[in-house]
Amino acid sequence: DGGITQSPKYLFRKEGQNVTLSCEQNLNHDAMYWYRQDPGQGLRLIYYSQIVNDFQKGDIAEGYSVSREKKESFPLTVTSAQKNPTAFYLCASSISRGGNSYEQYFGPGTRLTVT
């Protein structure tokens, strides 16, 4: 049963705390991504990684950090520097360069609430 898993589904934190969101995939995809979605809005790219040990900032990387030590895993840390961390966070993966599809596979998401 291949796919992307994100945990936990709901996460609550106090302001000023760092929090790490998990993302694991067993699709053997090279590329992985993190998006943020605010209510009624589209998705915005935070970070992406095309290969292990390499990652690039997306459009809204400030206040976030990632690591890509394994092909299967791409955890996202929301730091205390992120001014508005409450949001729905989505992880995705895709076949990397050379594919002829624009298809990304998304996980179920983690809803983070910071108070």
Added chain:
Amino acid sequence: LAKTTQPISMDSYEGQEVNITCSHNNIATNDYITWYQQFPSQGPRFIIQGYKTKVTNEVASLFIPADRKSSTLSLPRVSLSDTAVYYCLVGDPFSGGYNKLIFGAGTRLAVHP
């Protein structure tokens, strides 16, 4: 990546055909058109992708006119379960940055009984 424009919302009834049009006036020669579907509190799901003319799969059809400045996603005989947000994206899947998807606000489709 080319900018896209879609209606903010649409309403339909069960059993009807729904057509959602997306404008992409500055689409580049190598760009493909892709549509995603998103249900509340879930990740988006790939529906269909095309380059020109017509593409059909088990879920939808995608119509792309010769000038490729717009495209239409067609959902045949919708049901209540088709109520979702539909995103139109345009980009080059063969370029170095092709996996950097840009999602706009999408079109909120509400299907009524």
